[in-house]
Amino acid sequence: MDAGNDDRLRAQIEMLVGMVPSRVRRIPSPPNLTVLLIRPSTVRLMDWWSVGEGVFHHALIMARLRPVAAGDNPNADFLVFGTHYSWADGNVRLRESRMVTDYGGPFPGVPRGALLLGDLNTPDREPNWADVPRNLQSRYRIVKSDGTFGHADRRAVQVLLQSGWTDPQKVIGDPEAASVGYKYDNEKVPLRLDYALVSGLEPTGCFIHDTDEALYLSDHLPGVLDVKVMAGAQA
Numbered sequence: 001m002d003a004g005n006d007d008r009l010r011a012q013i014e015m016l017v018g019m020v021p022s023r024v025r026r027i028p029s030p031p032n033l034t035v036l037l038i039r040p041s042t043v044r045l046m047d048w049w050s051v052g053e054g055v056f057h058h059a060l061i062m063a064r065l066r067p068v069a070a071g072d073n074p075n076a077d078f079l080v081f082g083t084h085y086s087w088a089d090g091n092v093r094l095r096e097s098r099m100v101t102d103y104g105g106p107f108p109g110v111p112r113g114a115l116l117l118g119d120l121n122t123p124d125r126e127p128n129w130a131d132v133p134r135n136l137q138s139r140y141r142i143v144k145s146d147g148t149f150g151h152a153d154r155r156a157v158q159v160l161l162q163s164g165w166t167d168p169q170k171v172i173g174d175p176e177a178a179s180v181g182y183k184y185d186n187e188k189v190p191l192r193l194d195y196a197l198v199s200g201l202e203p204t205g206c207f208i209h210d211t212d213e214a215l216y217l218s219d220h221l222p223g224v225l226d227v228k229v230m231a232g233a234q235a
Contacts, residue, residue: 034059036082036117043067043229046077052099057086060099064111067229076230078113078201079103085120088139090153093122097156104164104199113200113229116165119220123152124169124192131189140191157195165197168225173206183219196225203227 038045048063061082070076081100086092103114123140129149132140142150161167169175169192178190196206205226214221 034061034082034084036061036063036080038063038065041068052096055099056083056096057088057092058084060096070230077111078115078229079111081114081116081118083116083118083120085118085122085156087121090122090140090142090155093120093153093156094159097159101159101163101165104160106200111200113227114198115201115225115227116160116195116197116199117225119194120156121193122154122157122195124154124157124167124175124195126152127189127191133186136187160197165199166203167195167197168203168206169196169223171206172203174208177208179208179221179223180219182215182221194220194223196223198225198227201227201229 036048043065044067046064046066048061050059051062052060063080063082064077065080066074066077081103083096083100085096097120100116103110103116106112121139127140129137129141137149140152142153144150157167169177177192179192179194181188181190192208203225205224207224209222209224
């Protein structure tokens, strides 16, 4: 499985010419590969960390980046988080989100601007549950104390939004665009489980990247977000 992941990673890097990967592997199983790609001609990697170990089902990468155009000006720095939340449990996803709620506003010792990029495995809206196989619904729904299902479990994203993060796709993108629901015969329900959230940066464009190449690389379509990263930076 790792070999297959590496092949897909190399294919993606070839498509995104000039990108450099930083990866985090989780051992032992289940095997997974969490990767944050940067373009060195555009941004400089000032530092990076694997944070939340023991909390995240997969991983959380935190990188401090600086636009190349900013030279040595640290006031232009911003943070990027690359992550993949648990697929199985809304309670785990909520705990994972609490590792990044601090960065929804000013926090001592870190840049004001931040991006949170990842598969958060959290529905962006309430689907028609009649269209979702019953054996998959516990992934995405509140499970009541008696074991029955409630509404879509959106707590992991809601706590981020309540903490100051914003979802550009709801504001300047297409709020109905889906990132999953086209790959597997038993999951033909269009949903957005993938997010690019913003804190302290101005988004200027947002859309779901729906191409043949993207469909080949993953069962999730990627989101594209443009932001102003040097607005207000002073020497």
